[in-house]
Amino acid sequence: MKDKAFSVLQRVGRSFMLPVAVLPVAGLLLGLGASLTNVTTLETYNLIGFMGPGTVIYNIMTILSQCGSIIFDNLPLIFAVGVAIGMAKREKEVAALAAMIAFFVMHAAVSGMIVIYGGAEAFMSGATASVLGMTSLQMGVFGGIIVGLGIAALHNRYYKIELPAAFAFFQGTRFVPIIGTIVYTFVGILMFYIWQPVQIGINQLGGLVATTGVVGTFFFGLIKRLLIPFGLHHVFYMPFWQTAIGGTMEIAGNVVEGAQNIFFAQLADPATTHFSTLATRFFSGEFILYIFGFPGAAYAMYRCARPEKRKEVYGLLLSASLTSIMTGITEPIEFSFLFVAPILFGISAVFAGLAYAIAHALNIAVGLTFSGGFIDLFLFGILQGNAKTSWLRIIPVGIIYFIVYYFVFSFLIKKFNLKTPGREEDHVETKLYNRADYESKKSAEKVNQTDNKDELSAVITEGLGGKDNISDVDACATRLRVTVFDSNKVKENVLKSTGASGIVKKGNGVQVIYGPRVTVIKSNLDDYLAGNSSSKPVQNKVPDETRAVEEINHKRDHTGQTVICSPVTGKVVELKDVGDGVFSESMMGQGFAVEPSDGKVVAPFDCKVVTVFNTKHAIGLVSGNVELLIHIGIDTVKLKGEGFDVKVEAGDILKKGDLIASFDKKFITEAGYSVITPVIITNTDHFKNINLIHKGNVQAGDQVLVVE
Numbered sequence: 001m002k003d004k005a006f007s008v009l010q011r012v013g014r015s016f017m018l019p020v021a022v023l024p025v026a027g028l029l030l031g032l033g034a035s036l037t038n039v040t041t042l043e044t045y046n047l048i049g050f051m052g053p054g055t056v057i058y059n060i061m062t063i064l065s066q067c068g069s070i071i072f073d074n075l076p077l078i079f080a081v082g083v084a085i086g087m088a089k090r091e092k093e094v095a096a097l098a099a100m101i102a103f104f105v106m107h108a109a110v111s112g113m114i115v116i117y118g119g120a121e122a123f124m125s126g127a128t129a130s131v132l133g134m135t136s137l138q139m140g141v142f143g144g145i146i147v148g149l150g151i152a153a154l155h156n157r158y159y160k161i162e163l164p165a166a167f168a169f170f171q172g173t174r175f176v177p178i179i180g181t182i183v184y185t186f187v188g189i190l191m192f193y194i195w196q197p198v199q200i201g202i203n204q205l206g207g208l209v210a211t212t213g214v215v216g217t218f219f220f221g222l223i224k225r226l227l228i229p230f231g232l233h234h235v236f237y238m239p240f241w242q243t244a245i246g247g248t249m250e251i252a253g254n255v256v257e258g259a260q261n262i263f264f265a266q267l268a269d270p271a272t273t274h275f276s277t278l279a280t281r282f283f284s285g286e287f288i289l290y291i292f293g294f295p296g297a298a299y300a301m302y303r304c305a306r307p308e309k310r311k312e313v314y315g316l317l318l319s320a321s322l323t324s325i326m327t328g329i330t331e332p333i334e335f336s337f338l339f340v341a342p343i344l345f346g347i348s349a350v351f352a353g354l355a356y357a358i359a360h361a362l363n364i365a366v367g368l369t370f371s372g373g374f375i376d377l378f379l380f381g382i383l384q385g386n387a388k389t390s391w392l393r394i395i396p397v398g399i400i401y402f403i404v405y406y407f408v409f410s411f412l413i414k415k416f417n418l419k420t421p422g423r424e425e426d427h428v429e430t431k432l433y434n435r436a437d438y439e440s441k442k443s444a445e446k447v448n449q450t451d452n453k454d455e456l457s458a459v460i461t462e463g464l465g466g467k468d469n470i471s472d473v474d475a476c477a478t479r480l481r482v483t484v485f486d487s488n489k490v491k492e493n494v495l496k497s498t499g500a501s502g503i504v505k506k507g508n509g510v511q512v513i514y515g516p517r518v519t520v521i522k523s524n525l526d527d528y529l530a531g532n533s534s535s536k537p538v539q540n541k542v543p544d545e546t547r548a549v550e551e552i553n554h555k556r557d558h559t560g561q562t563v564i565c566s567p568v569t570g571k572v573v574e575l576k577d578v579g580d581g582v583f584s585e586s587m588m589g590q591g592f593a594v595e596p597s598d599g600k601v602v603a604p605f606d607c608k609v610v611t612v613f614n615t616k617h618a619i620g621l622v623s624g625n626v627e628l629l630i631h632i633g634i635d636t637v638k639l640k641g642e643g644f645d646v647k648v649e650a651g652d653i654l655k656k657g658d659l660i661a662s663f664d665k666k667f668i669t670e671a672g673y674s675v676i677t678p679v680i681i682t683n684t685d686h687f688k689n690i691n692l693i694h695k696g697n698v699q700a701g702d703q704v705l706v707v708e
Helices: 002-021 023-037 039-044 056-073 077-086 092-116 140-158 165-170 170-213 214-228 233-242 261-267 285-304 305-325 329-336 340-362 376-382 391-413 436-445 450-463 493-495 516-532 665-670
Strands: 127-130 134-137 248-251 254-257 470-475 477-483 502-506 511-514 562-565 570-573 590-596 600-602 605-614 616-622 628-630 645-646 659-663 677-681 689-694 696-698 705-708
Touching: 002 023, 002 077, 002 140, 002 233, 023 056, 023 261, 023 376, 039 689, 056 077, 056 261, 077 092, 077 140, 092 127, 092 134, 092 140, 092 170, 134 170, 140 170, 140 233, 165 170, 170 214, 214 233, 214 340, 248 261, 254 261, 261 516, 285 305, 285 329, 285 340, 285 376, 305 329, 305 376, 329 340, 340 391, 376 391, 450 493, 450 516, 470 516, 477 516, 493 502, 562 628, 570 628, 590 689, 590 705, 677 705
Parallel strands: none
Antiparallel strands: 127 134, 248 254, 470 477, 477 511, 502 511, 562 705, 570 590, 570 696, 590 677, 600 659, 605 616, 616 628, 628 677, 645 659, 689 705
16 A cells, blocks of 8 residues: 555656746746846846836836746646646646646636625635636645546546447547546536635644744755655645645735745735745755755765775766756755665755754745756845845855765764765776766767667666556656556666666656656657557576576686677677767777677677567676676667567576577668677776777687776
């Protein structure tokens, strides 16, 4: 039950990210527009003559403000559509349309009930609101979420429904908006009776939260941070941001609910003299933490790195720190110590709660759209002026936080010999728990290369247990969120090789953390899955699968060398001559390539099979500490397994010369693909020297590469 609940909450959390993703641009428009049409602000910066009322710039800023406001004013509808899209497993565009229709219908039904019972005047102040021109109950984003979740459930159940022949036109996806309209007519009537006591309860809960003061703010920050590894923080903070739980305030004659809504309503109100600390206490602490605290942690990890690895770790931690400072995306830093030193994460969560509490106590009132980086600090703190936000107080507190993070992390890392980046053993790669920056660069270089996109998607699919094991795929700001049928089939080592900075598994929910580039990865993965009809794992076995792992000869002679032989018969060439950017530039690792003269692939040393790609064009092997990838052909992932016959599967133990696979050289060539076969050491960084000892013609089994 816990695992099922986690899976559902994970899907709900990720569905929030689509509407949340629009908030930064809405906040940018509203922040600039409202700030630069505020006469007090213009007078403060001596801009009244240049861009005051009546000027072209003033008119443009007025339009920007209105464009930003319309998004915040209609967040319930945006959430209805976004949640439906996020929760729908297939045919998401149908779910979106059905959710929009259901949202209209539900509020129309509520509006009709209000008219029947005497109009808005018969209800307590703030109980009703104008929703798309209708007088309805003040449900806020909860109303949108109720519609989104309900329509997604109806959609997932009925989008393939078959009806009798007479009604065949209305079957399938056309049935979803029809059943949604009927259901939400009655939901609207029901909500009229249910929501009023619910609203009273929410208001009372909001009042209780307000009375908790600084202590309540501390626990908000602590809990939000602790939920980050599970990806459930979106579910936790959203009610505070968007509903009366986060507070209620009358602004410019209108009752506004939700901390973020209150801040932006005050931002648009020229009469605002200081933003509400009771609202912004759910935001302001992030600036202390993200701009100062986490960079302090990164500096501590850098200083504690082994001297010979500091240069290597410097670029990784600097990049992660700048990401945290500018955008407020902290996972590259947090996940660099979360999985290797959970004690540091626990202490950091306490520091996070204190940051929120300190900002509240100091009356710091800086809002945000998405995360507490410098961009939001500039727009909603610096630009608004210290008189309205008290943003200058962030600086001394932030400096203290930097120092505290640095000394506490340094002490604990040294005291307990924690293996933070740069303190790994010699054979372990220095990374932020992966080669995230390297993979980001590779992703950018491959953005217009469909073959390489498919290559990465193929590896991710393999790591998730194959296409047949994937129920649905979605993404939030930094995570690929997947529901699988069997979590035991998920291969974490394969997923890590794709550039994931962390992997979270709970029940059938899998989160693969890639950072901001995850939306591109998700789109490419969707295309890849849609183009593959099957990804069932290869069932063939090697003749003797009972060989024990300890029979593997690690291929180390008395000099400490590992010898790798050619897996195919043909002509050995250097990788630089392959003619493919990824392999030629050794982006996947060093090695060699063979122009095959026949279609057989054999084990290049005694080894264990760790990966057989579902597209059958590549096999991953391991022998001792050498990880090897045999990639049959260039761009052959596009063949979707045609022309390949793999004889092994993951877990098989091989002796040098055992048959791994065969391939139809003529078929592949006639299909327009090169059969040149790169042989790559994927963990190249673990070795001091990799020497090619033979080029030219070879037989399968001839020695080609020596690794030290």
